[in-house]
Amino acid sequence: MEQASENALEMIAAAAEPLRVGFFLVPDFPMMTFGAAVDPLRQANRIAGRPLYKWSFLSIDGAPVHSSAGVPIPIDHAIADMPPCDLVILCAGLNHAKAYKPAVFKWLRSVHSRGCVLGGICAGQFMIAKAGLLDGRRCAVHWELLAAFQEEFPRSVASNAIFAVDGPFITSSGGTVTLDMMLYVIAASKGRDIANAISDQFNHPEIRQQDSAQRLPAQTRFGIRNPKLLEIVKVMESSIQNPVDLQVLARRVQLSTRQIERLFVTHLGTTPSAFYAGLRMARAHDLILQTDLSISDVAQICGYMSAARFGRLYRTHYGSTPREVRQGGMARRASIA
Structure with missing residues (x-):
């Protein structure tokens, strides 16, 4: 069982060599996230000239698992036959609920009770939380899935950090930042020098800190100077x-509303109200696709007091009603497999 003073990196550092890692793959998992988790271990073994890490691929039933790009990955073991592991990493994408099965949750609780570190990458933390293991724990969640995670697991502390360590759990928001998380794992177990050497091999000039931003800064995303x-x-x-009133924004930046309007038209080609509405609609769109929140709840979260008015504005913006978009998104996700 875990000790109160232990955390995931300390537990990994204390493990014998080679560190045994199991990767549990959920259908439609993202290849980029998966590769960023596995390949640093391979590179560590190559640089060291000996097997620092040993890994195996797991699935619910031992059958091959296809990534979201359609690439099949051969599986070494069903979860019921998993060999002893020091670290088990769950890799999942938008269809993480495909692994919402009692057998998976029972297995996760058993793995945890044996003192194994559990990791979740991209959407893998959804399963750990669903097993009841992340209550009160801080975990990193991809910005696109953050609202869905917070809705489903209000007792967990969802973070927009790139990765997080809390007790015997380590989580990554997915994508390329999984490489940074794995470099921390490698540094904890085998030292900073080998982690730096791996980073160099991958042309990764900076190992990002846990609290680094997930997304590009606003000035880059919108081209604002x-x-x-x-x-x-x-x-x-x-x-x-x-939503903050334009007059309040004007006082905050010590400009007139007319000056603000000119700034938006000059630099962004739109008005402040239209730009703000676009941000709110984009958030609503994510909530419609990624959560089971009612349309009225989505409207309220995005600053619309009237669900009917929100529905009309949404349809004008996206060409379909929120309900049509949600049904279409469910159908598309179901068709991936």
């Missing part, structure tokens, strides 16, 4: 549920 405009956009992005 004006500092006052950038401040306004940041406030808008952080104030979706309770």
